[in-house]
Amino acid sequence: MNLHTLGAAVLATCIGLLSPGPALAAGDEVVIGDLDDMSGVYADVMGAGGIEAINLAIHDFGGTVLGKKITLLTADHQNKPDIGASKFREWADQNGLNMLLGGSNTGVNIAMAKVAAAKKVPLFHIGPGGASLTNQDCTAYSVHYVYDTTALANGTATAIVAAGGKSWFYLTADYAFGTQLQDAASKVVEAHGGKNVGAVRVPLGAADFSSFLLQAQGSGAQVLGLANAGTDFSNSLKAANEFGITKTMKPAALLAFLSDIHSLTLKTAQGLYLTTGWYWDLNAETRAFAKRYFARMNKEPTMDQAGAYSATLTYLKAVKAAGTTDSDKVMAELKKVKINDMFAKGGYIRADGAMIHDMYVMQVKSPQELKYPWDYYKLVKTMNGEEAFGPITGLCPLAPKK
Amino acid sequence: MRRVAIVYGLLALFALCVPWLGIYPVFMMKLLCFAMFACAYNLLLGFGRMLSFGHAAFFGSAAYVTSWLVTAHACGPATAILGGVAAAAALGFAIGGIAIRRHGIYFAMITLALGQLVYFVCLEAPFTGGENGLQGVPRGTLFGFLPLRSDVVMYYLVLAAFLGVFLFIRRVVHSPYGQVLKAIRENEPRAISLGYDINRYKLLAFVLSATLAGLAGALNSLVLGFATLSDVQQSTSGEVILMTLLGGTGTFFGPVVGAAIVVTLQEYLSDIVGGWVTAIIGVIFVACVLSFRRGIVGELAARLGTAAARPPVPAATQ
Numbered sequence A: 001m002n003l004h005t006l007g008a009a010v011l012a013t014c015i016g017l018l019s020p021g022p023a024l025a026a027g028d029e030v031v032i033g034d035l036d037d038m039s040g041v042y043a044d045v046m047g048a049g050g051i052e053a054i055n056l057a058i059h060d061f062g063g064t065v066l067g068k069k070i071t072l073l074t075a076d077h078q079n080k081p082d083i084g085a086s087k088f089r090e091w092a093d094q095n096g097l098n099m100l101l102g103g104s105n106t107g108v109n110i111a112m113a114k115v116a117a118a119k120k121v122p123l124f125h126i127g128p129g130g131a132s133l134t135n136q137d138c139t140a141y142s143v144h145y146v147y148d149t150t151a152l153a154n155g156t157a158t159a160i161v162a163a164g165g166k167s168w169f170y171l172t173a174d175y176a177f178g179t180q181l182q183d184a185a186s187k188v189v190e191a192h193g194g195k196n197v198g199a200v201r202v203p204l205g206a207a208d209f210s211s212f213l214l215q216a217q218g219s220g221a222q223v224l225g226l227a228n229a230g231t232d233f234s235n236s237l238k239a240a241n242e243f244g245i246t247k248t249m250k251p252a253a254l255l256a257f258l259s260d261i262h263s264l265t266l267k268t269a270q271g272l273y274l275t276t277g278w279y280w281d282l283n284a285e286t287r288a289f290a291k292r293y294f295a296r297m298n299k300e301p302t303m304d305q306a307g308a309y310s311a312t313l314t315y316l317k318a319v320k321a322a323g324t325t326d327s328d329k330v331m332a333e334l335k336k337v338k339i340n341d342m343f344a345k346g347g348y349i350r351a352d353g354a355m356i357h358d359m360y361v362m363q364v365k366s367p368q369e370l371k372y373p374w375d376y377y378k379l380v381k382t383m384n385g386e387e388a389f390g391p392i393t394g395l396c397p398l399a400p401k402k
Numbered sequence B: 001m002r003r004v005a006i007v008y009g010l011l012a013l014f015a016l017c018v019p020w021l022g023i024y025p026v027f028m029m030k031l032l033c034f035a036m037f038a039c040a041y042n043l044l045l046g047f048g049r050m051l052s053f054g055h056a057a058f059f060g061s062a063a064y065v066t067s068w069l070v071t072a073h074a075c076g077p078a079t080a081i082l083g084g085v086a087a088a089a090a091l092g093f094a095i096g097g098i099a100i101r102r103h104g105i106y107f108a109m110i111t112l113a114l115g116q117l118v119y120f121v122c123l124e125a126p127f128t129g130g131e132n133g134l135q136g137v138p139r140g141t142l143f144g145f146l147p148l149r150s151d152v153v154m155y156y157l158v159l160a161a162f163l164g165v166f167l168f169i170r171r172v173v174h175s176p177y178g179q180v181l182k183a184i185r186e187n188e189p190r191a192i193s194l195g196y197d198i199n200r201y202k203l204l205a206f207v208l209s210a211t212l213a214g215l216a217g218a219l220n221s222l223v224l225g226f227a228t229l230s231d232v233q234q235s236t237s238g239e240v241i242l243m244t245l246l247g248g249t250g251t252f253f254g255p256v257v258g259a260a261i262v263v264t265l266q267e268y269l270s271d272i273v274g275g276w277v278t279a280i281i282g283v284i285f286v287a288c289v290l291s292f293r294r295g296i297v298g299e300l301a302a303r304l305g306t307a308a309a310r311p312p313v314p315a316a317t318q
Helices: A003-018 A047-061 A081-094 A106-121 A150-162 A178-190 A210-218 A232-243 A258-269 A284-296 A303-322 A327-334 A385-389 B002-020 B025-048 B056-073 B077-101 B105-125 B149-175 B178-187 B186-192 B198-224 B234-247 B255-289 B293-301
Strands: A029-036 A068-076 A097-102 A123-125 A142-144 A165-171 A195-202 A223-227 A252-255 A273-276 A347-348 A359-364 A377-381
Touching: A029 A047, A029 A081, A047 A068, A047 A284, A068 A081, A068 B056, A068 B255, A081 A097, A081 A106, A081 B077, A081 B198, A097 A106, A097 A252, A106 A178, A142 A258, A150 A252, A150 A273, A150 A359, A150 A385, A150 B077, A150 B178, A165 A178, A165 A210, A165 A327, A178 A195, A195 A210, A210 A232, A223 A232, A252 A273, A258 A359, A284 A303, A303 A327, A303 B186, A347 B002, A359 A385, A377 A385, B002 B025, B002 B149, B025 B149, B025 B178, B025 B198, B025 B234, B025 B255, B025 B293, B056 B077, B056 B105, B056 B198, B056 B234, B077 B105, B077 B198, B105 B234, B149 B178, B149 B186, B149 B198, B178 B186, B178 B198, B186 B198, B234 B255, B255 B293
Parallel strands: A029 A068, A029 A097, A097 A123, A123 A142, A165 A195, A165 A223, A223 A252
Antiparallel strands: A273 A359, A359 A377
16 A cells, blocks of 8 residues: 555545536426526625526426426526536536526626537526627527616616716726626717716726726716626715715616615615616516515515516426427527516517517605605606617627618 | 556546546546646645745636637637647746745745736736636537547546646656755755756746646636636635645645545535635635645555655745
């Protein structure tokens, strides 16, 4: 027995004990995966609430489709593209994954889209904003379900420029989502006769916004465009308030979720314009869903959580209609149907994968206007899907420009 | 010797059979890539007693260059891997050339600083895709006839590379050059007094280690189909140190065992505890340094009193 023998023995034992078990035969179940940020800056936007919403959808559908049990796999991608892509690949290779949804981070979703194309597994982008997911990074198996940066800019930036905010400085999350949102907003601002003064890029999950905010203050712009999301958005807005910047510059929430407004409180967030794909208090149907969700999570759902519910149902309906889980046939079915549920009315999935549905420009209420808990938004304008998402750009090879 | 041969034979048989044992080949390939990386690191730490805190720079830069050659220039896998390895070697020459002039903690700090410099280059350079990294790297066809798209073929390529690296390191350590390197490790002034130009020996060890780390990074990026900031960041440098220390520095098989444990833990724990993996691995690191400083293989060997047992390598203290 010498050193190498030992080493070899130890290695063999480790591998024997710890290596993953044999692949699951998934022939008798339909497997849905949810890969999302469960612990980072976007955990409140989708996270555990998203899992609950998907479970609710599976429950509402009856738990089985085509006589097969529906199972849900979940994992935390920690906002790292490598973790997202490798987990997705593993599920597709090992667990017989039929559909993946989630994301919440454009960078991670771009990585996952490459896997979706290679493994031919439908991918519903729920939380990520980047419009590139239906343009340069589109695949035949992607659906962008809830909102995108084009719709956000068309909603919020248009409303603010119309209200007199002509010169803009951007505080941008330094990755695909932030830069795409800034680009989209800049184009809208210019198209409406406004001016883009400058921008500063901030790392994702930054703890200290002071130096970036001082640059914004020094720019002399009227509007502080916050091209970030989740806790990055709420932290930067809080810091801007503490610095007194919001007295001289008007903050623009290019992407804000209900959970952000809740944590900021109306006192800080009042008067903000924002664009959302769904709001819990829109009508009787949305309130009915929100009530059920609230009973489980003790908070109102964000548009992503409602979107995850709707996307799961839409997929399962398409599987049922197609009579198979074959990805190509299900995708063909998905692109044929109209989506009518509590999330969207008359929504449809365009050739490039964008789900076209109404978007709502909202303004955050002041504390005096609050009538009951979570009564945060008043509707400024409903944009129809074509207006919000704009025409097909032609950047996606699947959808040539008309 | 016969027993050793039998165990190695069994292990080789196991490695050859992996694709038919129901073990996920991508996981095994990742494990082998990190084992290669840890072996390369061990050459530097275990046999040259140089504690580098920036080794992810070589692993990651090779991953980036390989992915970039494949995606932007449509290079074949052989050219791309070669390009990645060459980049890592050149970087190893540059960083090593500066770092070997100092010892111990200063050496570690210089490699840390330069490693972070490489990280920020990868973050900001126009061809790296910033926070998104380079995605969707196709594996292509090796030498025009080996379709690497198949996980099985790719697995055997990675296994062959791993065996090559493992045997190469053994050869290097047992060569006259390796003996001089060990002499420098044990007593530098004595090696100088014997007339050896120790900086050249140390630089060569550094460049060899960087090159092999680059090979691991290049293969890893082809296996997974992407190069991201995780490959170059500080925590990856930390992980490879952990793998080497946990398995046993200065033993041939230690780094392989360490890599197997760390990669497997990450794979399993990330499903259960998400972002807490880093904290748990940190605790393991502390426990390892406090209670069994020779590492698993080193400790076992020492307990059984074999000849290869050596005193533990004091980390950055010389």
